[in-house]
Amino acid sequence: MTVKVPSPAEQEKLPAGAEILRAEGIRKSYDGHRVLSGIDLSLRKGETLVIMGRSGSGKTTCLRILMGQERPDEGSVHLFGRPVGRIPAKEMNALRRRFGVVFQSGALLNSLTVADNVALPLRELTKLDEKVIRIIVKMKLDQVGLLGFEHLMPAQLSGGMKQRVGIARALALDPELLFYDEPTSGLDPVMTAVITKLIRDISRLGVGSVVVTHDMKSALAVADRLVMLYMGEIVAEGTPDEIRATQDPLVRQFVDGRAEGPIPLQTARVDLLEDLLGGG
């Protein structure tokens, strides 16, 4: 049985601005604790959406649901027009080739060289021969400015280099959509700027991007649109200019990076006293 999934080529024929991702009414709880309570998002081809929010606000959970790695309790996700979670596994696998994921600090396999890390998705998911794969690996490393580093091991790389190898790997299958989970966390300002520029360059090639980041400067530099998650909801949404200009105190506190403001520092799910006295 063959499953009809539009190939990257067919996708390419979609008009610029075609919707490639849509999430509606996403709700998710863990152990009765509400993490996401009704998230609506959409992304067009070539567009960059930034998701910001405090640590623990549910950004990674949201990404995992968008990628089909996790099921929402309620709501639906459509990737390239197909309903994630409601299509056969085989079709989902075909869909997975059309997007890439960049994790925090690259998430490289430490026992493999740089080249083998980048080659991984090509070896696993295509029938390309080894010589062709090696050329693609060079093309992708060139794209992230790391040509010539093929034979190094991840332990020999700086954080920024690891992150770029992670991006090269995410690009290996020529994805139409990239998910980034805090791509600049732990990097110095210079390296953060390098990664930020790379995200922009990739997006200019027509690749859609969903970027989770804490780094406001980077967020404002890459985004076409930003959303802010707070207490499981999207509390603000806008272009970088709108976000910069907003008077919304929640957003201002985040944009200005201040400790004081409406966002409480306390994130504990339960009260200490209650916990200690509750006899658990």
Added chain:
Amino acid sequence: MRIRTRFQEGVAVVSIEGDVDMYTSPELRSALSELTGERVPRIVLDLGAVPFMDSSGIATLVQTLKEARPYGGEVRLAAPGKNVLRILELSNLMALFPIHGSVEEALRGEA
């Protein structure tokens, strides 16, 4: 994707019809490695009917060139559309291949 190869005055003209992507590149690769294996001195790739090519397609062309060069072979591209030209340009590999407007030109032209 469909591949047809014909010979004209010792030149292999490979006409490709359809997208060259991660799924179809292996087929193109085996067609072309057969030609370089036979040390065909000039290969003209007719790309006039290729609406889309991805990195695997580009890499396949590059590998063909790598195999042809040691015996003095040539790989020419004929009639690439704007999508194919764009990805060649984006990969900084434009300079690797002589590019001709048509198969006739590629057959006639000097490299």
